[in-house]
Amino acid sequence: MPPAFFSGSKILIDVGFLSFLEDRLKLVDKKMMSRSAGYHHDLTAALEHLRESGGKRIRPIITLLIGSILGAADEKLISLSASIELLHTATLVHDDLIDGALLRRGNPTLNSHWTPAATVLTGDFIFAQAALLAAEIESTEAMSLFAETLSIIVNGEISQLFGRNKFSSKEDYYHRIFEKTGSLFALSAKAAALISPADRKYIKPAEEYGKEIGKAFQIVDDVLDFTGDQDRVGKPIGNDLRQGVPTLPAIYYGEKFPEDEVLGKILDGSASDSAVEELIKRINQSGVIQLAMDDARESSEKAINTLAGFPDGRDREALEKLATFIVDRDL
Numbered sequence: 475m476p477p478a479f480f481s482g483s484k485i486l487i488d489v490g491f492l493s494f495l496e497d498r499l500k501l502v503d504k505k506m507m508s509r510s511a512g513y514h515h516d517l518t519a520a521l522e523h524l525r526e527s528g529g530k531r532i533r534p535i536i537t538l539l540i541g542s543i544l545g546a547a548d549e550k551l552i553s554l555s556a557s558i559e560l561l562h563t564a565t566l567v568h569d570d571l572i573d574g575a576l577l578r579r580g581n582p583t584l585n586s587h588w589t590p591a592a593t594v595l596t597g598d599f600i601f602a603q604a605a606l607l608a609a610e611i612e613s614t615e616a617m618s619l620f621a622e623t624l625s626i627i628v629n630g631e632i633s634q635l636f637g638r639n640k641f642s643s644k645e646d647y648y649h650r651i652f653e654k655t656g657s658l659f660a661l662s663a664k665a666a667a668l669i670s671p672a673d674r675k676y677i678k679p680a681e682e683y684g685k686e687i688g689k690a691f692q693i694v695d696d697v698l699d700f701t702g703d704q705d706r707v708g709k710p711i712g713n714d715l716r717q718g719v720p721t722l723p724a725i726y727y728g729e730k731f732p733e734d735e736v737l738g739k740i741l742d743g744s745a746s747d748s749a750v751e752e753l754i755k756r757i758n759q760s761g762v763i764q765l766a767m768d769d770a771r772e773s774s775e776k777a778i779n780t781l782a783g784f785p786d787g788r789d790r791e792a793l794e795k796l797a798t799f800i801v802d803r804d805l
Contacts, residue, residue: 491795494788495538498552502534505556506563509603520584520596524563527581532691533558533662535796540663540680543789544670550611554669557607557620558662564600565627565658567593572635573717577709616665623661630654639718639741647725651692652685659688679780683793686777690800693770696721700758702804712754715740722769726762767801774801 503525510518534555541551569575570583571593577583585593601624608620630653642650663684667677696714700723704711714721718741720728728737736753739745745753757763777797784790 491792492535495535495792498538498548499531499534501552502531502538502555502559505552505607506560509556509560509607513599516592517596517599520588521600523587524567524584527579529559529563529579531559532796532800533562533658536659536662536684536687536793537666539789539793539796540683541666541670543784543787543793544667544672544676544680546666546670550669551666553607553610554616554665555662557604557611558658558665560600560604560607561620561624562658564597564604565631567597567600569631571597572631575709611669613665613669615668619661619665619668623657626653626657630657634719639743641728641738641741642720642725644722644725647720647722648689651689651696655692655695656685656688659691660684676784679783683777683780683797686773686780687797687800690770690773690777690797693722693766693773694801694803697723697763697766697770698804699723700754701763712750712757715754716750718743722766723757723762726765727757727760730760730762731756770801774798 507518507521507525510521537555537558538551541554542548566578567584570578571585571590574585575583576586584596588596605620608617611617630650634650634654637646637650660681661684664677664681667674667680670676699709699714699721700712702711710716715724720737720741724737727734731737734753734756736745736749740750740753774797778794781790781793
């Protein structure tokens with residue numbers, strides 16, 4: 475099994491090629507937690523709960539590595555990383571409320587403890603603190619990119635919410651996962667390049683690295699939604715499909731087996747629980763999981779190729795290994 479990432483400020487097990495980032499990731503966590511100082515004590519408790527619920531910290535890792543390669547100031551990289559992770563955290567708070575999810579990564583969500591009103595307000599608070607941290611970097615370009623990315627994410631969420639219970643094409647799916655996931659990965663890499671003193675020729679390939687690794691990450695997440703262990707994933711197997719959101723494995727299955735009427739019935743809410751369970755089994759046995767994983771590996775390879783012009787060294791090597799790790803992980 476591949477090594478785990480960081481959970482909160484603690485390392486679960488040896489992270490191998492990323493272990494040299496441990497101290498800086500702890501600083502990112504510390505910076506995140508500092509944003510609740512002076513505010514209502516329940517906001518501090520909520521932020522602590524969210525931090526302790528784990529998370530792979532992939533976005534801060536990308537920011538730190540890209541920024542280090544290009545010579546960005548460490549203090550600004552820490553603030554940028556914390557800002558992006560807070561932005562990600564805030565989107566998860568609202569996502570879980572919208573989806574009615576009581577668990578994430580096997581841990582209770584904020585809305586499982588609090589009222590919808592308190593959950594929304596907490597998410598809003600985290601969004602605001604993320605923006606304040608982004609402003610600390612004193613880069614108009616980076617701040618504009620931050621605001622633009624938040625708009626893209628919200629647009630993606632609205633599109634998914636209003637597009638539920640409809641069959642999607644692969645093109646629609648890829649557009650949706652860029653808005654919901656890839657855009658934040660792109661921000662993590664591009665903003666690090668923007669605040670660095672290096673030649674601006676690195677900005678575009680950094681952004682492409684983020685887009686491709688984000689695409690691979692989401693595809694693997696969607697595969698694990700069908701193949702993962704329910705206790706480890708923290709939600710029912712096939713959860714997205716059950717909620718009327720067709721992801722890549724289901725889209726490939728629908729293209730390969732258009733005669734299977736159960737898929738349509740799931741999307742319109744008329745399928746029985748037993749029919750859903752049987753369809754999930756058929757999806758897992760149909761070969762479409764491999765097709766989706768092939769797409770993820772292709773994006774991983776594209777991400778690695780974008781680094782061709784970057785300076786050699788430990789940071790670039792870690793970015794290359796990270797792109798491979800994203801696809802090989804089992805959670």
